[in-house]
Amino acid sequence: MNPQDNQTLETCPACNVSITADEKVNFAVGQPGTRAKLYARVCQFNQKPGCINQQPELIGEKTEDDDFRSAEDLIIPGIHDT
Numbered sequence: 001m002n003p004q005d006n007q008t009l010e011t012c013p014a015c016n017v018s019i020t021a022d023e024k025v026n027f028a029v030g031q032p033g034t035r036a037k038l039y040a041r042v043c044q045f046n047q048k049p050g051c052i053n054q055q056p057e058l059i060g061e062k063t064e065d066d067d068f069r070s071a072e073d074l075i076i077p078g079i080h081d082t
C-alpha cells in the first residue's frame with residue numbers, strides 16, 4: 001500500500017518515456033507533461049509497435065500548448081517552462 005505520488009506506472013518502450021500514477025509524463029528532455037503532450041510530440045510521430053500511448057481515450061484532449069510551437073520547443077529544455 002504505497003502512496004502512488006510520483007511512482008512510475010507505465011513506461012512507453014517505443015518512446016522511452018515514463019508515465020506516473022498521476023498521469024504525469026516524464027520526458028527525456030524538458031518538463032514533465034501530459035499524455036496528450038506526449039502524443040502530440042512523440043507518439044504520433046513514432047508510430048512504433050509497443051507504444052502504449054495510442055489510445056485516444058487515455059490520451060484525452062490535446063491543447064494548443066501540446067503541439068509544437070517551434071522546433072526549438074523540444075530541443076531546448078527550459079524554454080517552454082510555465
Ligand SMILES: [Zn+2]
Binds near residue numbers: 015016042043046
Ligand atoms: Zn509512445
